Amino acid sequence: MSNIVKNNPVVKAILSSSRILVLLVLVIFFTAVTKGTFFSYKNLVNILYSVSLIGIMICGACFAVLLGGIDRTVSGNAALSGAIVAMTILRGGVGGGNVALAICLGLGAGILSGLIHGLILSRFNIPAFLLTLATNEILYGFVQLVTSNTLIYVNGCTLMDYIGQKRWLGIPIPVYIMLVCILFAYIILNHTVYGRQVYSVGGNRQSSELSGVPTRRVILIAYIISGFMGALAGFVLSSMNQQASAGQAKNYENNVLAAIVVGGVSMRGGSGSIQNAILGAFLIGVIENGMNLMGVPAIYKDMAKGIIIIVAVAMDMATQPGTPLYNFMKRFKKKAA
Amino acid sequence: MKKLAAILVSLLLVVSLAACGSANAANANNAPAEEKTEEKTETTPVAAGEGLGFKDRTKNPYEDPMKFAWIPTRASEANATAWGNGIREELSYWSNTELNVFDPEGDAEQQAKIVSDLVAQGYDGIFLQTINPQTLAASVEEAENAGIPVVCINMGADTPHAALVSMTDFEAGQVIADRIAEELGGEGNVVVIQAKVGAVRGINLEDGFQAQLKNYPGIKILDEQPADWNMEKAQTVMNDFLTAYPDQIDAVFAHNDQMAEGAGMAVQAAGKTGEIYIWGANGETKALEYIEQGIITGTVYTNCKDQGKTAARIMMLYLNSNIDTSTFTKTPVTKMPPITVDASNVSSITPDMRW
Numbered sequence: 001m002s003n004i005v006k007n008n009p010v011v012k013a014i015l016s017s018s019r020i021l022v023l024l025v026l027v028i029f030f031t032a033v034t035k036g037t038f039f040s041y042k043n044l045v046n047i048l049y050s051v052s053l054i055g056i057m058i059c060g061a062c063f064a065v066l067l068g069g070i071d072r073t074v075s076g077n078a079a080l081s082g083a084i085v086a087m088t089i090l091r092g093g094v095g096g097g098n099v100a101l102a103i104c105l106g107l108g109a110g111i112l113s114g115l116i117h118g119l120i121l122s123r124f125n126i127p128a129f130l131l132t133l134a135t136n137e138i139l140y141g142f143v144q145l146v147t148s149n150t151l152i153y154v155n156g157c158t159l160m161d162y163i164g165q166k167r168w169l170g171i172p173i174p175v176y177i178m179l180v181c182i183l184f185a186y187i188i189l190n191h192t193v194y195g196r197q198v199y200s201v202g203g204n205r206q207s208s209e210l211s212g213v214p215t216r217r218v219i220l221i222a223y224i225i226s227g228f229m230g231a232l233a234g235f236v237l238s239s240m241n242q243q244a245s246a247g248q249a250k251n252y253e254n255n256v257l258a259a260i261v262v263g264g265v266s267m268r269g270g271s272g273s274i275q276n277a278i279l280g281a282f283l284i285g286v287i288e289n290g291m292n293l294m295g296v297p298a299i300y301k302d303m304a305k306g307i308i309i310i311v312a313v314a315m316d317m318a319t320q321p322g323t324p325l326y327n328f329m330k331r332f333k334k335k336a337a
Numbered sequence: 338m339k340k341l342a343a344i345l346v347s348l349l350l351v352v353s354l355a356a357c358g359s360a361n362a363a364n365a366n367n368a369p370a371e372e373k374t375e376e377k378t379e380t381t382p383v384a385a386g387e388g389l390g391f392k393d394r395t396k397n398p399y400e401d402p403m404k405f406a407w408i409p410t411r412a413s414e415a416n417a418t419a420w421g422n423g424i425r426e427e428l429s430y431w432s433n434t435e436l437n438v439f440d441p442e443g444d445a446e447q448q449a450k451i452v453s454d455l456v457a458q459g460y461d462g463i464f465l466q467t468i469n470p471q472t473l474a475a476s477v478e479e480a481e482n483a484g485i486p487v488v489c490i491n492m493g494a495d496t497p498h499a500a501l502v503s504m505t506d507f508e509a510g511q512v513i514a515d516r517i518a519e520e521l522g523g524e525g526n527v528v529v530i531q532a533k534v535g536a537v538r539g540i541n542l543e544d545g546f547q548a549q550l551k552n553y554p555g556i557k558i559l560d561e562q563p564a565d566w567n568m569e570k571a572q573t574v575m576n577d578f579l580t581a582y583p584d585q586i587d588a589v590f591a592h593n594d595q596m597a598e599g600a601g602m603a604v605q606a607a608g609k610t611g612e613i614y615i616w617g618a619n620g621e622t623k624a625l626e627y628i629e630q631g632i633i634t635g636t637v638y639t640n641c642k643d644q645g646k647t648a649a650r651i652m653m654l655y656l657n658s659n660i661d662t663s664t665f666t667k668t669p670v671t672k673m674p675p676i677t678v679d680a681s682n683v684s685s686i687t688p689d690m691r692w
Binding site: 034037040042043046049050053143144147148149150151153155164165167172237240241242243245246247288289292293294295297298299 | 411412413414415417418421531534560561562563568569572573574576577578580581583598599602605606621622623626
């Protein structure tokens with residue numbers, strides 16, 4: 001009987017990742033404290049909605065991190081894309097053709113930004129952190145130029161109203177967009193040659209190059225995907241807010257990277273998965289939502305969030321052979337025995 | 338063993354850092370109290386001969402080349418743009434003037450550095466929305482001592498300077514409390530969507546709101562959470578409020594319009610538009626449109642463009658006088674009239690007044 005339980009794939013998954021375990025414990029705890037409100041359909045939808053933007057960005061930024069790089073421009077791309085879409089609609093009206101043009105321009109800006117970053121990073125040995133830290137500022141400079149530092153309101157655009165306000169089965173549209181993005185990233189990373197190349201280049205660029213992997217192209221495509229996802233998130237954000245501003249999505253890159261790291265994706269590249277990165281985002285989303293429902297005062301929230309994240313990551317490291325924490329725990333257990 | 342020691346040392350460091358952080362937060366919380374006392378005493382006129390000095394200015398501000406700077410807390414915010422536009426519009430009547438905008442991006446030390454740099458560059462006047470009154474005190478004093486009047490908008494520095502042109506915040510909080518109490522008939526539950534923790538304007542609005550609510554014992558604050566002035570965060574916070582307190586919330590007070598709009602959208606998505614009163618503050622264009630559409634209830638409107646123009650006029654007045662503003666012992670404050678706007682009078686805010 002115990003074997004049947006142990007061999008159950010769900011039980012296996014839970015036991016294999018302590019992040020899922022922590023998530024489960026948190027869900028049970030918040031459900032108990034809020035007398036079931038936390039686990040209601042409506043609230044779970046709220047959590048999904050609250051992580052949808054970050055989730056879309058992760059689906060792009062994760063590629064860069066898996067390659068051992070980093071893309072801090074997801075927020076800049078989002079802001080620029082949102083601003084371009086809003087400005088084009090403001091200038092050209094809410095007609096179908098113009099809206100299509102606006103979206104093409106917005107997403108195109110993200111792709112172009114990704115292309116430039118990919119070209120530079122694949123050809124020159126510049127630290128990705130440094131480059132994208134600087135270019136994110138440049139992108140925000142462009143956003144200020146596009147918006148002239150004013151709020152750009154979008155009124156009466158059917159598509160943006162639809163994305164920002166409509167629901168299917170009680171679930172907001174941005175959640176579906178996130179799910180499609182996750183599916184896209186999952187398939188690319190796990191079921192294509194390109195996905196295997198990403199892990200290979202992230203693990204060891206030199207040996208991948210020697211074994212014939214087109215490393216430059218792999219890096220280039222990764223940053224294009226990242227740029228596109230950032231821009232898509234920006235369009236969704238502008239639809240949610242029915243506006244674009246010059247400071248939109250600022251500092252979102254920190255939340256995106258935090259979620260990716262909490263999800264156990266190695267910053268050195270080559271290991272981790274999109275599902276775990278998204279799990280990281282959910283973990284943070286669940287903590288924030290749960291504490292909101294409990295009415296925890298704001299001053300304690302950041303502290304509690306930090307502690308729970310450290311516990312989740314530490315538990316994970318303690319169960320992974322090879323990590324210092326694992327070795328420490330092993331020695332500790334031996335001594336105790 | 339060494340590793341263990343290293344871990345312990347780093348933990349100690351983290352704890353001490355956290356302690357420093359909370360000390361800073363405490364300082365920030367003290368700020369509004371000082372601000373308010375300053376505002377209350379400001380009605381007593383400055384007695385002639387008591388600290389007020391005079392000096393001859395060599396430049397004619399309406400003819401000689403004049404260089405001005407506008408340093409908001411964050412150039413990308415809607416009201417910063419509106420103030421900047423107001424200043425620019427007023428100054429543009431005089432072709433000898435030039436206005437440059439600087440963006441410290443919410444960083445008080447950076448803002449202080451910009452002010453010091455501008456003093457060194459010999460600017461003729463500085464328009465400033467301080468991020469933190471204490472941090473900016475030294476550099477504002479430096480500017481005043483160098484004969485450069487500093488006219489602050491909305492947030493002054495903790496040192497006497499030429500003038501402060503301010504929106505109301507404590508009073509706006511009071512007005513909103515009164516209006517919510519009136520709408521609820523003195524009985525009901527309110528949730529508050531707060532500004533970024535430590536933001537002085539948010540603290541003052543909240544203080545005014547809380548102080549006035551003491552007159553209405555039937556009104557209870559169910560919960561308060563910050564959404565950092567941010568629309569999408571406010572939407573998430575409001576969603577969580579609606580889940581945590583189903584059918585209990587009667588009214589929402591958001592510390593700015595962006596957050597009120599976010600709350601309005603969450604309430605709309607929950608199908609409760611019109612059932613919950615939602616109040617914001619500032620009076621930006623979109624909030625006025627949302628009031629017209631019935632998505633939010635009301636806001637306390639300030640004509641930010643006019644506020645910028647007022648600041649510019651005060652600046653020109655000083656520069657064309659022989660008043661030495663560095664000898665002031667307290668900052669003269671002028672307040673912009675707050676207009677409480679709801680569906681009944683929103684049309685009185687004409688397009689040219691919207692920002």
